[in-house]
Amino acid sequence: xxxxxxxxxxxxxxxxxxxxxxxxxxxxxxxxxxxxxxxxxxxxxxxxxxxxxxxxxxxxxxxxxxxxxxxxxxxxxxxxxxxxxxxxxxxxxxxxxxxxxxxxxxxxxxxxxxxxxxxxxxxxxxxxxxxxxxxxxxxxxxxxxxxxxxxxxxxxxxxxxxxxxxxxxxxxxxxxxxxxxxxxxxxxxxxxxxxxxxxxxxxxxxxxxxxxxxxxxxxxxxxxxxxxxxxxxxxxxxxxxxxxxxxxxxxxxxxxxxxxxxxxxxxxxxxxxxxxxxxxxxxxxxxxxxxxxxxxxxxxxxxxxxxxxxxxxxxxxxxxxxxxxxxxxxxxxxxxxxxxxxxxxxxxxxxxxxxxxxxxxxxxxxxxxxxxxxxxxxxxxxxxxxxxxxxxxxxxxxxxxxxx
DNA sequence: TCTGGGGTCCTCGGGCCC
DNA sequence: TCTGGGGCCCGAGGACCC
Numbered sequence: 321x322x323x324x325x326x327x328x329x330x331x332x333x334x335x336x337x338x339x340x341x342x343x344x345x346x347x348x349x350x351x352x353x354x355x356x357x358x359x360x361x362x363x364x365x366x367x368x369x370x371x372x373x374x375x376x377x378x379x380x381x382x383x384x385x386x387x388x389x390x391x392x393x394x395x396x397x398x399x400x401x402x403x404x405x406x407x408x409x410x411x412x413x414x415x416x417x418x419x420x421x422x423x424x425x426x427x428x429x430x431x432x433x434x435x436x437x438x439x440x441x442x443x444x445x446x447x448x449x450x451x452x453x454x455x456x457x458x459x460x461x462x463x464x465x466x467x468x469x470x471x472x473x474x475x476x477x478x479x480x481x482x483x484x485x486x487x488x489x490x491x492x493x494x495x496x497x498x499x500x501x502x503x504x505x506x507x508x509x510x511x512x513x514x515x516x517x518x519x520x521x522x523x524x525x526x527x528x529x530x531x532x533x534x535x536x537x538x539x540x541x542x543x544x545x546x547x548x549x550x551x552x553x554x555x556x557x558x559x560x561x562x563x564x565x566x567x568x569x570x571x572x573x574x575x576x577x578x579x580x581x582x583x584x585x586x587x588x589x590x591x592x593x594x595x596x597x598x599x600x601x602x603x604x605x606x607x608x609x610x611x612x613x614x615x616x617x618x619x620x621x622x623x624x625x626x627x628x629x630x631x632x633x634x635x636x637x638x639x640x641x642x643x644x645x646x647x648x649x650x651x652x653x654x655x656x657x658x659x660x661x662x663x664x665x666x667x668x669x670x671x672x673x674x675x676x677x678x679x680x681x682x683x684x685x686x687x688x689x690x691x692x693x694x695x696x697x698x699x700x701x702x703x704x705x706x707x708x709x710x711x712x713x714x715x716x717x718x719x720x721x722x723x724x
Numbered sequence: 725t726c727t728g729g730g731g732t733c734c735t736c737g738g739g740c741c742c
Numbered sequence: 743t744c745t746g747g748g749g750c751c752c753g754a755g756g757a758c759c760c
Binding site: 344345386388389390391392406407408409410411413414424426451567569570592593594595596597598599600648686688690 | 725726727728729730731732733734735
């Protein structure tokens with residue numbers, strides 16, 4: 321299989337190009353920026369179409385932010401200060417107080433995400449959705465896809481996406497998904513990189529292990545303990561050694577990944593497994609002392625999950641909660657009920673039962689409600705296993721069921 | 725001045741059934 | 743009758759990703 325990996329880059333405000341910009345913090349809408357502009361700069365009427373005209377000095381700065389929150393993403397200029405995704409806003413403010421802080425506006429991102437994927441689907445229909453700004457594409461059967469090793473198609477995708485959305489995107493081209501994802505990192509933003517099977521030793525092996533999609537901070541730390549820092553050093557370990565230290569599944573995968581091997585197909589359709597809502601409180605809450613407040617939040621979360629399920633047409637039967645305590649320890653509890661539901665009161669009730677199974681002496685920082693084991697709401701039930709024919713019945717069952 | 729929200733997948737242990 | 747094993751489901755936790 322030949323794979324593309326494409327991810328879009330977000331630059332909504334051309335006037336901020338080259339400046340340190342971070343997106344993160346409390347969830348807000350761009351509309352609020354427009355409202356504030358109209359209130360504070362009434363010399364003209366501002367609309368969402370005027371984003372490019374907003375004066376740079378009008379944007380809020382990191383140093384003015386108060387409260388809990390993390391960086392969702394950061395511009396390259398901001399990264400030069402050592403700022404990165406998932407960093408606390410307070411820490412980022414120390415590194416670069418003058419950085420511009422933009423609100424997170426997921427509704428807006430989803431709009432652009434859909435447009436970006438629609439453009440791709442029209443050109444290359446075998447597309448796997450990997451989140452809000454990333455996709456894999458199998459272009460083996462796209463007409464002209466092989467021209468210049470994929471570069472012609474990559475350029476076409478970039479131009480079509482830019483025309484339709486105004487967004488730039490980086491593309492990696494490689495024999496499989498693993499390498500295509502790594503290739504896309506080589507030339508950001510708005511770049512195209514092609515990695516061939518024979519390039520693994522020269523282009524991939526010098527990289528740190530963390531660059532492999534699937535090696536996170538924990539695995540990386542364990543690898544480092546064994547003196548493995550680069551992908552090449554990982555590739556140099558024998559598979560049995562990796563299996564001994566990382567288990568049969570993980571160890572074998574590490575070995576394959578280090579050699580650039582990946583057989584996973586591009587998956588064009590998938591059903592959701594669970595839906596959840598969670599929230600971090602402005603201050604830590606105590607189960608007894610803040611009972612009323614917690615109860616209200618709990619109910620609201622259940623209502624939000626229920627609304628999500630109903631809007632998307634799903635029902636589920638595993639209902640659960642997630643707690644994060646003030647020491648950042650996480651506890652989850654869930655319970656599977658006999659019937660599928662998307663009813664807010666039922667979800668709230670079962671989630672409440674789950675909550676009773678947790679020691680609530682510590683203060684809480686986060687509360688979440690989750691519904692899993694989903695199926696589509698309209699779908700007929702397949703609860704009954706298919707009646708087996710006589711020969712496949714087990715010895716134990718044969719007597720009791722054969723009469724039916 | 726730490727550390728969001730919404731997901732997926734994997735592992736492991738326990739209980740149950742055959 | 744007792745014991746053991748395999749398969750499956752469930753629940754809890756962990757790692758990782760965008």
